[in-house]
Amino acid sequence: MSELNSDFQLEEAIGMHVNRTAFLMTEEIAKRFASHDLPLSAQDFGILFRLQKQGPVTQVEIASMMMRDKTTITRRIDGLVKKGLVERKPCPDDRRYFRVGLTKAGQQALVVMIPLVRAFQQEVLSDIPDEEKAITIRTLKQISDKLIKLK
Amino acid sequence: MSELNSDFQLEEAIGMHVNRTAFLMTEEIAKRFASHDLPLSAQDFGILFRLQKQGPVTQVEIASMMMRDKTTITRRIDGLVKKGLVERKPCPDDRRYFRVGLTKAGQQALVVMIPLVRAFQQEVLSDIPDEEKAITIRTLKQISDKLIKLK
């Protein structure tokens, strides 16, 4: 290949590291959830956690925060409903939409999952100075903000 | 929810940022490849790039570096063969395996893709000091190394 390309090092490419890390973290946290009888993905956790924090939200809002098509969210919520973790409450003001909220079981699931997630994050970051954690998170946030603007 | 969980902030959770960034980067680079008539994923680029750098490798080696099942790789390679970018060369020493190598077209594709990837990475990191880039990459690498050990 030409000299133009010969200096490109995949090992120093941030994209590869971001992808690899995302894959491994997603896999590991799902495994830990599963070992506590919670067959849920990291994405599912993200939805449940936000429902807890922000109260019931519409599916379109979930779609927006997950950056997925609303039809994808319909089916993800279907899955969580089937597992009994969330419920769709019709909204009397505007009968077009639902408010998706946690059930008791969903809240219970979070009681298990949140400590797992916290412990996991502390574990993978245990050797890393606080300063560097902060820089890493800030850098990732800057990259994703820039990419969102780009869309 | 209990006080135990109330201090958990998803916004400061590295997992969410890693995932989000990976998703956005993967999507954007695929879009850029596509706009140059190269309907390939970031993963495909990863394979092609390594073939260029390391010369022909076996499918099991690819599976290992991509952290995927070998059957998944069989089908990914099938796709790249169909696109004319790689070829399977039988290995006379040991007739069980192939060496997968770049074709001329595969090399040409890299000539287009490598500058795209390089420009993309520079672009998303443009506002970030070199020191912080380095810390971010190192941190991600430490996390993924730790997770690999954990398996």
Add this chain to the structure above:
DNA sequence: TACAATGGTTGCGTTATACAACTATATCGC
């Protein structure tokens, strides 16, 4: 020489995904 290990493929089922088209409801402009 029988048996285990290795590289690769195929069959199959699962999951995530989005687009197009649709229903139902709400809102806006005139």
Add this chain to the structure above:
DNA sequence: GCGATATAGTTGTATAACGCAACCATTGTA
């Protein structure tokens, strides 16, 4: 007030990625 338009959500359908189980061919080993 009414017709056009926008919005929330669902369903049909297709695609892609993925991995497990089972398999074949070949090689290495006891």
